[in-house]
Amino acid sequence: MMSGTGNRKKAFTLIEIMVTTVVVSLTAVLVYETYFRSLDLLNYCYDYFGVVSRAEERMWQAQNELTRFNTLMETPTNEVLTLDNKSFVWALSYSGIGDIYGLYRIDSALSWQEGRKKMVISRTAYALYSEEKK
Numbered sequence: 001m002m003s004g005t006g007n008r009k010k011a012f013t014l015i016e017i018m019v020t021t022v023v024v025s026l027t028a029v030l031v032y033e034t035y036f037r038s039l040d041l042l043n044y045c046y047d048y049f050g051v052v053s054r055a056e057e058r059m060w061q062a063q064n065e066l067t068r069f070n071t072l073m074e075t076p077t078n079e080v081l082t083l084d085n086k087s088f089v090w091a092l093s094y095s096g097i098g099d100i101y102g103l104y105r106i107d108s109a110l111s112w113q114e115g116r117k118k119m120v121i122s123r124t125a126y127a128l129y130s131e132e133k134k
Contacts, residue, residue: 047088048121051088091109
């Protein structure tokens with residue numbers, strides 16, 4: 001459109017405004033999604049590092065007892081660990097392997113609820129009972 005002096009009026013069209021709005025909206029959604037995913041990952045890492053050392057200590061204790069005594073004596077097989085008012089369930093099981101006397105497979109699982117998701121960390125170790133000869 002030309003004005004009386006021959007200058008053209010400059011303005012944004014409706015299409016340009018709509019396209020700009022869509023681009024800005026999509027960018028905002030992607031930024032927020034990335035932010036919330038990073039928060040979830042941070043919470044997972046905080047929980048993981050808070051309790052995994054205690055669970056691995058129990059695993060080592062079970063492995064040590066099976067190696068030395070051929071049975072679990074003091075290591076609990078189920079336990080509820082608490083960190084910052086959050087409950088973590090730890091379970092341990094062991095079984096003999098095949099025909100080899102004194103070879104054990106030890107499985108442990110650490111689980112907790114994170115929102116609607118259930119998080120599980122599992123570990124497997126082996127122990128070989130060796131009789132001491134006197």
